[in-house]
Amino acid sequence: MVNELHAAELAVREAMGLCRAVQATIDAGVLEKRDRSPVTIADFGSQALVCRSLATHLPGDPVVGEENAGVLRQPDQAGFLDRVRSELAARGVVADGETICNWIDRGAAAPSDRFWTLDPIDGTKGFLRGGQYAVALALIVNGQVEIAVLGCPGMGNADSGGLVFSAVRDGGTRVAPADDPGDSRPVRVSDCGExxxxxxxxxxxxxxxxxxxxxxxxxxxxxxxxxxxxxxxxxxxxxxxxxxxxxxxxxxxx
Missing domain, CATH: 3.40.190.80 (D-Maltodextrin-Binding Protein; domain 2)
Known part of the structure; x- marks a missing residue:
């Protein structure tokens, strides 16, 4: 499943970049007001990018995600949708609002014999406080996880873009910096014996x-x-x- 793994890693790395950019805009004022809009923007943007990428590389595969674009299509949310659009454009993905909503809604599929499942941001409180969070994507075939990619933007060196953990059933797990996927290595559990x-x-x-x-x-x-x-x-x-x-x-x- 090399092609599927590569597609998943590409999608997660794209989403990680957007999430890091949005997280960098959070300041103390946002936290004091308990303003969740940054994580909501990142949630929608992350899902849009992952679904867009999977549609490009694996167009026949359905996606079961967390978000749907219903609220973004409401007329009074046009400004919020524009903020999502701006974040995507900053990542080089230029699209109109309807296209973005369609990407997000691609994650509204029902589970089937083969589908991808996505959590666009796992750990919203960590995201808001500047801590750890993750972009989690997995391919499920006949009820079994066959491929899993976990993007952790807050792990690794500050300038690495985070770490991407990738696993294939019966093929082990590897980790690589998000900005240097070629520098991957097998994960290694602790050898602590006491x-x-x-x-x-x-x-x-x-x-x-x-x-x-x-x-x-x-x-x-x-x-x-x-x-x-x-x-x-x-x-x-x-x-x-x-x-x-x-x-x-x-x-x-x-």
Whole structure:
């Protein structure tokens, strides 16, 4: 599935670039007002770019995404749609509003024997606070994930554009800088052999995972390192590539 993997990596890298650009515009005033418009713009823009790219390279494949363009088509949202259009144009993708909406709505397919599933921005709070978030794309065939690409714009060197993790069923997982896909390497889990030195990875938000229960478990295991806390599916990438040894997501009491 080399062609499919290449198409997925291209799509995710494009979306990562847009997300990084939008995230860079967030300032303290946005956070104080609890203004979610930047992440919403990035959500729509990310999905538009991924669906556009997949339509170009794999036109027969349906996409199941998170967003639909219904709200953008409302007359009173013309200004918001224009902001999405401007972000795409800044990435060299020039299109009118209707075309952009059609790209987004390509992600409204129903699951079938073969389809792509997309989370255009996983970890919205991390995105807004300048932390970790991810663009997650996977190909599902007959109910099994065959290809997965996880773009983590906040990981790696600051000037690398982030890291792209790519996996193929029975083919292993590789990671590469977003701006240098040729510089890829296999991921490598930690070789930590002592529980006491193991690092526990968990969500930043206590509402997503019970930190108090994680602390009890860590104490029972004798863990000495501070927890590695980050948002989004970037936690999976962190464990897979040796940045932590344990990932706990414990149910939060209702």
């Amino acid at each position: 529980t006491v030195t193991a690092r526990l990875c968990e969500s930043v938000e206590a509402g997503h995972s019970a930190h108090d229960r994680s602390e009890v478990i860590g104490g029972t295991l004798g863990l000495q390192a501070e927890p590695v806390r980050l948002d989004s599916q970037a936690k999976y990438a962190t464990v897979a590539d040796g940045g932590a040894e344990i990932y706990l997501r414990l149910p939060v009491d209702a």
